[in-house]
Amino acid sequence: MTTDPKEVLRIHSQTFRSFGGHTLASFEGSPSPLAFAKLVAENRPALFRNSNVEDWPAMESFGNRSQLVDLIGSDRNVKVAVTPNGLADAVIDGTFVLPHEESLSINEFFDRLDAEDPSNPQAVHYIQSQNNNMRGDGDFAKLFEQVPEHIDFATEALGAMPDAVNFWCGSRHAVTSFHKDHYENIYIVITGSKTFTLIPPSESWALEERTFPTSKYTPTETRSWTQEVVYMDPKTYDTTTDASQSHPRMMTRWCSLDPTRDEDLETFTDRIGFTAYKSPFLTVTLERGDMLYLPALWAHKVEQGSGTIAVNYWYDFSFGGSLYLLHRMLRGLAADAGYMERDEDIDGDDDDDDCEEEDVDVDEETLLVQAGYTNHTIFRG
Helix, strand or coil: CCCCHHHHHHHHHHHHHHCCCCCCEEEECCCCHHHHHHHHHHCCCEEEECCHHHHCCHHHHCCCHHHHHHHHCCCCEEEEEEECCCECCEEECCEEEECEEEEEEHHHHHHHHHHCCCCCCCCEEEECCCCCCCCCCCCCHHHHHHCCCCCHHHHHHHCCCCCEEEEEEECCCCEEEEECCCEEEEEEEEECCEEEEEECCCCHHHHCEEEEEEEEEEECCCCCEEEEECEECCCCCCEECCHHHCCCECEEEEECCCCCCHHHHHHHHHHHCCCCCCCCCEEEEECCCCEEEECCCCEEEEEECCCEEEEEEEEECCCCCHHHHHHHHHHHHHHHCCCCCCCCCCCCCCCCCCHHHHCCCCCHHHHHHHHCCCCCCCCCC
16 A cells, blocks of 8 residues: 555545546536435535526626615725735735725726726726625625525525625636635525536645735826735734734735646546546536526635626534545645645644733634635625
8 A cells, every 4th residue: 555645636536537426417406405415415516407596586686787786885995806817815825915995986897897997907906895895884785685584495405594695797808716615605606607616625735725815906107006914913903004013924824726727637636646637627607597506615716707606605514524535634644645735733822822812702614714725805894
């Protein structure tokens, strides 16, 4: 039996594929709670077409811009991510770069979206706040009545209401780079299309996940772009671009390998022991009314068509099962193989962790974010 971590990882990947784990389930209509519970237990993504989504009021109101503006409020400002290249939250030349954020009226957002150069935009605008923006005092809370409060089959199967419901809107230039979330995700396209590239937890360790110094896009008066260094208060985790506060630079854990790019594909396929009779990753395109179940821990990259509007429901992931333990084991082997940085101790027991010493009250979500176990943009406000 081999003890080489690289070979162990290849064997595991090939075994997972041989048992059909690297597949997308497909349903006509919505699944029963039992069928969905089986998908969650198998950690298997699924596409649901011709479900009851067409009955949602949003299918009409979100597709009519004037009606959508009236629902939100023409004078209400919303948070918009702006970048020079459509890559918000992505590793660029060894630096993790956050988007510039602006508060715009919804009319101004749509005006800017319409004005984007189809071939070479100078600024790409994307509503992607991911902070439960359709509920409570979120930017799009007035739209919540246009969609269900929860997804019936998921709520019954998981025994809980969703943690967050989010509204998304942007142009085809906006791309979400590979990352993973610790949420069971139900994603619905209302208008336009979304293409997801999916990599399972059995292989996401191959995406060169490392910790990167963090910067933030900032527009200049000459309509060019620069990057400002982002600093983080180690006690409160508040961020700033003000260097005078003497905080250390923010570091962000993120995937830096993108196997959809030719220059990264060979490295990825070599690591997972890819055999050419199947695709090295799953790709699924959602059209109007389509619903995707994206399981927790699956790495994904997201691209979209122009004017796409979508809604997603995040349900909490259970860390108590064997899946997360297996995921951690594979990541440890990948670190031994030199494919990624080793995971930090999320229990806060590191020698370098001074939270207990300083008596700082840090909740579980914050610990997960700081340790790199979840998409840092979730609930970052």
